[in-house]
Amino acid sequence: MNDAAIPELSGLRRAALVVGTLGVVASLAGAWLDPAQFFRSYLVAFLYCAGLSIGCLAVLMVSHLTGGGWGVAIRRPLEAGAGVLPLVALLFVPLLFGLPSLYTWTQAATMAADEVVRSKQAYLNVPFFLVRAVVYFAAWLVMAFFLARWSRAQDRTGDPRYADLMRKLSGGGLVLLGFTATFASFDWVMSLDPKWFSTIFGLLFLGGQGLGAMAFAIAVAYLLSSRAEYARALKPTILNDLGNLMLAFVMIWAYLAFSQLLIIWAGNLPDEIPWYLRRISGGWNVIAIGLAVFYFAVPFLVLLSRGNKRRHRRLAAIATGILIVRAFDLFFLVAPEFSPERITAHWLDVATLAGAGGLWLTMFVRQLGTLPPLAPNDPDLAGALARKH
Amino acid sequence: MSIHSDARTPRLYGLMAEFDSPDALVAAARRTQEGGYRKFDAYTPFPIEELHEAIDAHRTAVPLLVLIGGIVGGLSGYGLEYWVSIVAYPLNIGGRPFHSWPAFIPITFEMTVLFAALTAVFGMLALNRLPEPYHPVFNAPRFALATRDRFFLCIESADAKFDTAATRRFLESLGPREVTDVEP
Numbered sequence: 001m002n003d004a005a006i007p008e009l010s011g012l013r014r015a016a017l018v019v020g021t022l023g024v025v026a027s028l029a030g031a032w033l034d035p036a037q038f039f040r041s042y043l044v045a046f047l048y049c050a051g052l053s054i055g056c057l058a059v060l061m062v063s064h065l066t067g068g069g070w071g072v073a074i075r076r077p078l079e080a081g082a083g084v085l086p087l088v089a090l091l092f093v094p095l096l097f098g099l100p101s102l103y104t105w106t107q108a109a110t111m112a113a114d115e116v117v118r119s120k121q122a123y124l125n126v127p128f129f130l131v132r133a134v135v136y137f138a139a140w141l142v143m144a145f146f147l148a149r150w151s152r153a154q155d156r157t158g159d160p161r162y163a164d165l166m167r168k169l170s171g172g173g174l175v176l177l178g179f180t181a182t183f184a185s186f187d188w189v190m191s192l193d194p195k196w197f198s199t200i201f202g203l204l205f206l207g208g209q210g211l212g213a214m215a216f217a218i219a220v221a222y223l224l225s226s227r228a229e230y231a232r233a234l235k236p237t238i239l240n241d242l243g244n245l246m247l248a249f250v251m252i253w254a255y256l257a258f259s260q261l262l263i264i265w266a267g268n269l270p271d272e273i274p275w276y277l278r279r280i281s282g283g284w285n286v287i288a289i290g291l292a293v294f295y296f297a298v299p300f301l302v303l304l305s306r307g308n309k310r311r312h313r314r315l316a317a318i319a320t321g322i323l324i325v326r327a328f329d330l331f332f333l334v335a336p337e338f339s340p341e342r343i344t345a346h347w348l349d350v351a352t353l354a355g356a357g358g359l360w361l362t363m364f365v366r367q368l369g370t371l372p373p374l375a376p377n378d379p380d381l382a383g384a385l386a387r388k389h
Numbered sequence: 390m391s392i393h394s395d396a397r398t399p400r401l402y403g404l405m406a407e408f409d410s411p412d413a414l415v416a417a418a419r420r421t422q423e424g425g426y427r428k429f430d431a432y433t434p435f436p437i438e439e440l441h442e443a444i445d446a447h448r449t450a451v452p453l454l455v456l457i458g459g460i461v462g463g464l465s466g467y468g469l470e471y472w473v474s475i476v477a478y479p480l481n482i483g484g485r486p487f488h489s490w491p492a493f494i495p496i497t498f499e500m501t502v503l504f505a506a507l508t509a510v511f512g513m514l515a516l517n518r519l520p521e522p523y524h525p526v527f528n529a530p531r532f533a534l535a536t537r538d539r540f541f542l543c544i545e546s547a548d549a550k551f552d553t554a555a556t557r558r559f560l561e562s563l564g565p566r567e568v569t570d571v572e573p
Binding site: 258262265 | 456491492494495
């Protein structure tokens with residue numbers, strides 16, 4: 001039922017399957033040749049895929065809470081994206097074998113050498129790290145499971161009770177998601193440098209995930225819009241709303257990223273500042289400037305124009321650009337920790353992203369194929385279709 | 390209904406048609422637009438989404454003004470800080486360079502927003518030629534109802550196609566409640 005349901009996406013699914021398979025084979029070869037590099041590259045690839053699913057879940061819950069035509073238009077891509085969370089949990093497993101090479105706090109020698117790190121031992125230890133990861137995934141999977149279950153029940157029966165249930169779950173769920181995603185970002189990314197800390201980091205990470213999910217949903221909606229029944233919900237005013245939401249996420253990310261920089265720059269403390277010093281020296285500053293230009297300045301300026309937001313083709317092109325730059329954003333968070341002296345990239349960076357991303361996309365298209373194109377009993381559907389333009 | 394007006398030398402501001410419903414007004418505005426009139430306006434008690442298109446309210450210059458205002462504000466904010474910190478009164482603060490750009494960004498941002506917002510408000514007022522103590526449309530006898538439950542369409546005599554008799558016939562063909570003269 002999957003391939004036949006969405007013929008527009010069968011090309012994407014085939015491409016994802018081929019690229020994913022090649023990426024997995026290359027990644028396995030790389031894992032055998034250079035395990036340490038494999039885990040470094042794979043962490044970025046995992047964060048990219050996990051971020052898409054968590055971001056989709058977050059934006060989906062926001063749309064359940066607020067309602068509105070924009071939510072109707074991208075609800076199915078968001079639901080399918082959150083539906084890939086079981087695969088994301090599976091993709092987390094290989095990282096467990098790389099904990100000693102990724103996180104220096106797992107080694108007794110680092111612990112013994114540094115008093116600051118030693119004082120964090122109650123939090124930074126492998127058993128508690130694993131327990132927390134299980135809690136995060138349990139929270140996300142349970143929320144995604146119930147939202148998917150009620151959404152299908154709503155499609156089948158049209159009972160207004162389900163919209164109410166989804167809204168109630170989303171209210172508390174967003175709070176839970178905020179906490180779990182914050183601590184997940186502390187565990188998986190921030191602890192790469194066990195001495196460094198930034199309280200804004202969790203929200204910054206979540207903002208990036210929201211931006212990625214929004215861009216992804218807009219791009220997928222463009223592929224789906226060749227179908228008449230789907231295009232009905234993608235009127236210029238709704239595209240304008242979607243573009244504005246993406247613009248809001250661009251601005252949130254830039255605001256938080258700059259706030260973090262400003263606070264640490266102004267404090268200029270020896271525990272905090274090295275994280276930035278690594279990222280503005282040895283050629284890494286090229287990526288830093290590239291992110292300021294292509295993750296903030298350019299998307300911000302092009303998304304100001306109504307003409308760019310109201311034409312789906314242009315909006316989807318902007319979204320695709322953001323999705324590409326997002327990989328550099330995550331690479332910039334992880335890679336300088338392992339090569340502070342000078343900028344390096346490895347073919348495994350591409351191979352692992354292709355492998356994990358290909359698998360993620362394959363399962364995404366499968367999920368999307370099992371759902372009718374627009375939620376037929378969404379309380380906001382009638383309002384969205386009644387819009388004149 | 391001035392005794393001085395005649396069909397050949399229009400001394401009116403325009404002709405005002407009164408409608409009972411928003412739908413009638415939108416339909417009338419569309420037909421006025423199709424009828425070749427360009428200088429006309431509609432007056433309603435509440436915003437009507439379709440009307441914007443029906444009277445072909447073209448793009449305004451406000452967004453451009455706001456952009457310029459924002460750029461000017463941002464540049465002047467950064468410029469002021471640069472001038473103070475580097476030229477006029479350089480201070481060594483924590484051993485940082487005089488040109489410490491991260492510290493300049495919040496003020497630059499605030500000045501951008503402030504200038505953009507002020508340009509939006511005052512630019513809108515200026516483009517609407519507000520405040521305007523006198524406007525001829527209020528001479529139409531029942532125009533006060535435009536703030537209650539009636540919908541008005543006024544074709545102005547400045548329109549190239551305006552002809553008091555012909556335009557009156559045209560407006561009456563749109564099915565209004567009544568058509569009245571608007572004294573200048």
